[in-house]
Amino acid sequence: MSGLIEKAFQRLDKQLSGQLSLPGDERYLxxxxxxxxxxxxxxxxxxxxxTTSDVQASIRxxxxxxxxxxxxxGGHDWAGRSLCNGIVIDLSAMNxxxxxxxxxxxxxxxxxxxxxxxxxxxxxxxxxxLGAASMVGVAGLTLGGGYGPLIGRCGLAxxxxxxxxxxxxDGRTIVANADDEADLFWALRGGGGxxxxxxxxxxxxxxxxxxxxxLLIFPFAEAKSVLESCVDLAAAMPExxxxxxxxxxxxxxxxxxxxxxxWCGRAAEGxxxxxxxxxxxxxxxxxxxxxxxxxxxxxxxxxxxxxxRVAMETSSLPALDSHxxxxxxxxxxxxxSPGCAIVTHEFKGxxxxxxxxxxxxxxRRDHVLxxxxxxxxxxxxxxxALRHQQWARATRxxxxxxxxxxxxxxxxxxxxxxxxxxxxxxNAKRLIAVKRQYDPDNxxxxxxxxxxx
Numbered sequence: 001m002s003g004l005i006e007k008a009f010q011r012l013d014k015q016l017s018g019q020l021s022l023p024g025d026e027r028y029l030x031x032x033x034x035x036x037x038x039x040x041x042x043x044x045x046x047x048x049x050x051t052t053s054d055v056q057a058s059i060r061x062x063x064x065x066x067x068x069x070x071x072x073x074g075g076h077d078w079a080g081r082s083l084c085n086g087i088v089i090d091l092s093a094m095n096x097x098x099x100x101x102x103x104x105x106x107x108x109x110x111x112x113x114x115x116x117x118x119x120x121x122x123x124x125x126x127x128x129x130l131g132a133a134s135m136v137g138v139a140g141l142t143l144g145g146g147y148g149p150l151i152g153r154c155g156l157a158x159x160x161x162x163x164x165x166x167x168x169x170d171g172r173t174i175v176a177n178a179d180d181e182a183d184l185f186w187a188l189r190g191g192g193g194x195x196x197x198x199x200x201x202x203x204x205x206x207x208x209x210x211x212x213x214x215l216l217i218f219p220f221a222e223a224k225s226v227l228e229s230c231v232d233l234a235a236a237m238p239e240x241x242x243x244x245x246x247x248x249x250x251x252x253x254x255x256x257x258x259x260x261x262x263w264c265g266r267a268a269e270g271x272x273x274x275x276x277x278x279x280x281x282x283x284x285x286x287x288x289x290x291x292x293x294x295x296x297x298x299x300x301x302x303x304x305x306x307x308x309r310v311a312m313e314t315s316s317l318p319a320l321d322s323h324x325x326x327x328x329x330x331x332x333x334x335x336x337s338p339g340c341a342i343v344t345h346e347f348k349g350x351x352x353x354x355x356x357x358x359x360x361x362x363x364r365r366d367h368v369l370x371x372x373x374x375x376x377x378x379x380x381x382x383x384x385a386l387r388h389q390q391w392a393r394a395t396r397x398x399x400x401x402x403x404x405x406x407x408x409x410x411x412x413x414x415x416x417x418x419x420x421x422x423x424x425x426x427n428a429k430r431l432i433a434v435k436r437q438y439d440p441d442n443x444x445x446x447x448x449x450x451x452x453x
Contacts, residue, residue, distance in 0.1 A: 005065045012061040018048035031090045036310035038080025046088045055167045055197050062087040070446040074113045074137020078312040081446045110139045110199045118294040127208035127293045129160040134297040144192045144410030149262035152239035152349030158189040165200040169443040187434040190361030192448035195438045212263040212270025213296050214288035218281040220255045226281040227325045239349030240265030249338035311389040313372040313396035314411035316404045320368045331395040336387045339375035362425035409448045421451040
């Protein structure tokens, strides 16, 4: 470590109300043991921040030493963007949330995960619009998009962002909302963490005493008929009903079909809307019923194991039809290991009614997002890693003939600027202009890919 950097780290350590940890420290190891372990990314230091002043000091230290900078919120990004070879701003201690007096707005810190927020909102019978897992960070999910089970009724997570406190590259702290710093507020809703460190978000809350849902497991041999039945059922459902379908590994490692219907409308109607999905095939496990929103978001938590390697691809389909189902089935038949999975998310209703240029998020038509996930041990050799990467890529390419242009920016790799440009569509030019205005030196370059230009 050079003398300049060493002195800067010593100075930063004294300035932080948290602390600065270096390789080998216990807190360093905990902060860098994220869900998807990146390759060849060893931070020089981790700044454990507790306050906005800590974030400002960390940015200043990184810039003074000309070191890369990244932000660790929930630590769930598949590409490991929360880690870099310079200074990591760790917001995990800034994980609080405060519910407003009328239970209509939540003030959420930048390091909070969904679990931190729903622990407060579930007892109040209200809900923020979040994703599909309780361990995901709220800020990263929201800034990139935020598909989830409430999307038909309430829109994306970013559609429910009311304001954000942001620390900029020059150290200033500003609040962006519809009236103040409106261009930045527009860009934050879909452009990810490319403009500064979001230390606080104000999220709209919705009345939600309960949901009707349940993870249903069917044999892989019945995949075609089960998925086609679910597609037919979903086509006749109200916007308050969303359905996730896909493939995961069963107890013996072989693939099974999962179906996760969720009703977020009037509780009295829930059973009637979700019950038919349990009859889509030979039910191996699971049941549908009334539960809390928090219980729903914990369904996939057992599948999230930190410290593994992950390859991921994304594709957006106009709809999940018979041809698309055939492609997904063939992909799972060729899966590289039990760590391969495919998960879909619906985009419809309230999310589709938002004008395309109202936020930076560019794809405002009904569609189905497909996540193609390949998880494998960190100890895997290069050949095994390559097999998983090639499987994910081959699956995405097979969907290419029926897919919409681009892909979900929150799931694109850093080099996917071309697909990002397609994804942002008519919003690309304005997004680049906002980036140049608020981060002209590209200090926050570890976030999701922006359009080329």
